[in-house]
Amino acid sequence: MTPTARRAAVLGSPIAHSLSPVLHRAAYARLGLADWSYGRREVDEAGLAAFVEGLDGSWAGLSLTMPLKRAVIPLLDGISGTARAVNAVNTLVFEADGTRHGENTDVPGLAAALRERGVHEVAAAAVLGGGATAGSSLAALAGLVRGPIALYARTPAKVAEFAALAEHFKLTLDPRPWSRAGEAAEHELVVNTTPAGVADELAERLPEQVGTLFDVIYHPWPTPLAAAWERRGGVVLGGRDLLLHQAVTQVELMTGVRGRGGEILEAMRAALAARDDA
Template structure:
């Protein structure tokens, strides 16, 4: 986002009114001394994304994408970066000179940074038991994040193994070998009890069905649960995980750090992490 042109960015999604991305980006641009930079919010559904992209002029630096646009964006950009292609999700569109649209993924970066911030001790590769709950696009990003931390054999708990294709494709692209385990089985419960790192990618309703399983466990503070959900935080699963003795990383950590990477990509400057964190916490407290 140069000082002469590329001053516009926005978050797109449907629905999108709840998004806290504007809070994060506007706080960053103000702190970076970019008062003319604008960050908006547009309600755009899947059938509308390609047409919306054609309206963007040279003043645009990039876009943040939320649901349900992360998969359809793969077909609407000119170039897809390897990581975004591997996980099957684009959450960032970079607008290059000449109108080239590049699809990128900062969710993986956000998860890696959230794990590094939240984990009492660093992951030790094959010796760390990492468990992912859920099998969608965010779970694919979680597979990539654990792989980057050296955990190459994560266990993935899913309701239907036959619907875990997104995770399996992402894992194959990155040399990660996940073990799929059916949620609700004794094996899944045992893995949750033993895990050093758990990443929950399921919505609040599904979280409520898992909380009773954790209620019967005695966990250690070194066992960390990262919940990617920040709306309605805390959801039942992290609430019970904490009550059972484990440690919990709030859902906003991934949101914060993925936005920090977007700011760097949009502006070419390092993001003011603590300024963005303070703005985000204030917005969450206000809501």
């Protein structure tokens, strides 16, 4: 590699399905970063520390997906306030002095995707799930939801983990049992963060009128819930919307290039379209 070459990659397990390389490489091409490369690496929790410790100075950053968003935190030298509050890091940036800084771009990415679709403020919302992405979703909704957020988690004990997050972002949470998840669709905005298949049962229980659904899964797509929601005439956002918007912020953080987010987003969308048409 040349002295100016920089590396980045997405880590996770499983990782073969990740579209992050498509997005980041498209961004590098648009920004003229010819010496930058971006790959994908299969890394689980047990192997994360050794992988990070083995990286040399050519590395600019890492994207982190499941199950690494919380496992990476002890390996960091610094962490943003948002990432600390949601207890999840999806972006590791190697600073010029070699220190490791953790960020969460899912939070601004989710909010940006909603704003792009015209969702700037709602009276109340519902979140399905109790994992790391649910926490990021709650944080993203802090500036969009005027009233309470109904939280439907399959494991009630996980709701308690969001108490500090709610206090930090000044949220009013309304915990509800999963057995009542069918009520979620009555809200103006619903964010589904559960794994593939979990919310399928809700597809047959939708009211005639629905608002906006953000289903963060991007494979397989559309989910039964998203398809049913569209048939009802509601607005649907998917995992690709989140992936795109959070990746723009990741590129900015890793490369240090600011003020070209619109260009980056356009390049990423074009790359996805080309991949779909291939």
